[in-house]
Amino acid sequence: MRTTRLKTLIPAALLAVVGGLLAPASSAQADPNTGQIAAPQGPMYTNGTPSLRARAAAAPGAPSISITRNGFTAESVEKHSPLIRLPQKEVVGNVYYKLKQSMTLDTKSLDFWETLTVEVTRTDGLGTGATLSVTPSCGGTCTARSSLPKSMSMTPGAVLTGRIDYTDAVSRGAHDDSAKYVLEVSRPGFTAASTRWESPAFRCDDQVKGMRAGCVIPEAAPTLTTMKQLPGIAQNIRNIQNAPGGLGIGKPGSGHPLTRTTSTVVERANRNTACPARVKKAAPSGMSCDEYPFAKTMEGAANAQKPNWGFAYVPVSEQNSQGGYLRAFFMQERILDGDSFYVEV
Amino acid sequence: MSKATVRLEVSAHQYWIAGDVPEFGGWDYSGFNGLIASLDAGRIAHPGQFAVVMTGTDTGGVTVTLDVRNQPPEQVDTDAWDDVVEISLDCPGEYLAVTSDCEADEELPDFTDAQPGPFRIRVHARGRDAGEEASLNDIDGDAEPVEEHLVIAWPAPVAPETIHKATDRFGAGIRAR
Numbered sequence: 429m430r431t432t433r434l435k436t437l438i439p440a441a442l443l444a445v446v447g448g449l450l451a452p453a454s455s456a457q458a459d460p461n462t463g464q465i466a467a468p469q470g471p472m473y474t475n476g477t478p479s480l481r482a483r484a485a486a487a488p489g490a491p492s493i494s495i496t497r498n499g500f501t502a503e504s505v506e507k508h509s510p511l512i513r514l515p516q517k518e519v520v521g522n523v524y525y526k527l528k529q530s531m532t533l534d535t536k537s538l539d540f541w542e543t544l545t546v547e548v549t550r551t552d553g554l555g556t557g558a559t560l561s562v563t564p565s566c567g568g569t570c571t572a573r574s575s576l577p578k579s580m581s582m583t584p585g586a587v588l589t590g591r592i593d594y595t596d597a598v599s600r601g602a603h604d605d606s607a608k609y610v611l612e613v614s615r616p617g618f619t620a621a622s623t624r625w626e627s628p629a630f631r632c633d634d635q636v637k638g639m640r641a642g643c644v645i646p647e648a649a650p651t652l653t654t655m656k657q658l659p660g661i662a663q664n665i666r667n668i669q670n671a672p673g674g675l676g677i678g679k680p681g682s683g684h685p686l687t688r689t690t691s692t693v694v695e696r697a698n699r700n701t702a703c704p705a706r707v708k709k710a711a712p713s714g715m716s717c718d719e720y721p722f723a724k725t726m727e728g729a730a731n732a733q734k735p736n737w738g739f740a741y742v743p744v745s746e747q748n749s750q751g752g753y754l755r756a757f758f759m760q761e762r763i764l765d766g767d768s769f770y771v772e773v
Numbered sequence: 774m775s776k777a778t779v780r781l782e783v784s785a786h787q788y789w790i791a792g793d794v795p796e797f798g799g800w801d802y803s804g805f806n807g808l809i810a811s812l813d814a815g816r817i818a819h820p821g822q823f824a825v826v827m828t829g830t831d832t833g834g835v836t837v838t839l840d841v842r843n844q845p846p847e848q849v850d851t852d853a854w855d856d857v858v859e860i861s862l863d864c865p866g867e868y869l870a871v872t873s874d875c876e877a878d879e880e881l882p883d884f885t886d887a888q889p890g891p892f893r894i895r896v897h898a899r900g901r902d903a904g905e906e907a908s909l910n911d912i913d914g915d916a917e918p919v920e921e922h923l924v925i926a927w928p929a930p931v932a933p934e935t936i937h938k939a940t941d942r943f944g945a946g947i948r949a950r
Binding site: 637638639657692693695696699700704705708709714716723724744745747748749750751752753754755756759760 | 782784785827833
């Protein structure tokens, strides 16, 4: 499983924070530039502090978001948007709702999609009968096409749900973006309160030579599992990941992922440090010097301290297969220069 | 016809001729000719979905020429090379490319001229033994490559592999495994 809780992956700043979670509705403020009023919401899927976030994530019915390389699913706790009467900024009613989202990316396509659902849990005052709308967007080379109903009259039990299709037109490069959403509750004669939030950051790229373009959530570090099939190499990795006093470098759950580098300068430096000439020349027949962390990572021997790197003599055939496994993994997961990943053996 | 020569930075003794979204599977080189492994779901196959070309050089520069044609070459040049092997590739998609995950990749032509395949791929290699020996020393990023490959690709029906020449020690070592 590559599912990871939000708290370890997404900086809080990525999620629009509009007021405090517990702020009273009457604290809603009109934006002096636009006249728009921001709803007194916490971030959509998290509470304010890491400890609160962790607690919320662990509690049943708590807001949750799980992120993989290929998408995310999220469910909010009950949120509310007030309906405001100006100029006194009087709250004349509220709409309470829960939000569910599920986005699916494709490593082999620039088209991706999500389902978004707003379930109205209760309404009060003039919130009953107000209308609610959600407008998604994305930027740059990305475009969003929403099949959500344009708006919906609010009564308890009402559900606004639909599909949003995204297309990125990136070519010969990479485009980092996120989906942005605006939820508005409105009623003729009153001022709409808007709630804004963003999806986890995704990236579409056309940089994997020999493969068509595709999209991933780069913060979700995938795990390489195929090294298990190479006994000598797997043992070397195990020795370093489990070294007493070490970081557990690259081990899932260690918090110390490997970082891919495409720099041949770094690769050579790593290789020359881990497997210098005297070590390579001392290899038994049919064996070659293997290093961990891999030479194609920033955590390789040239940038590491013992016991967080090491070498072993492994059968030459294992090393040749390793090259294939590693490159296949980089291609399939669209791991570009600077992306993190873990190694499970 | 399109042709280019680059210094390709290889690692783990290999570069790839990969089509779009190959089925990688496991990695079983049983029956490998020692130069170009034509693979389908990780096993030697004719045709393959993608190919791994083995270099004597472990990590470093190899001079690689890619020559994509729309007609087969008139003759086989075995005199100037140590090993010459020809295989068929039938790659999914339309993005077949020679790649070693380095910037020089971009300077090599794609296979547009020979679309849509299947392709016949003839790989010529010389200096693999010298590349392997040089790899026992510390890697010198400024050193001139001692190993050279010529890859000729053209559209052709699928056919069995043809080993035109197999004389270097590096390839013999692979075949003996």
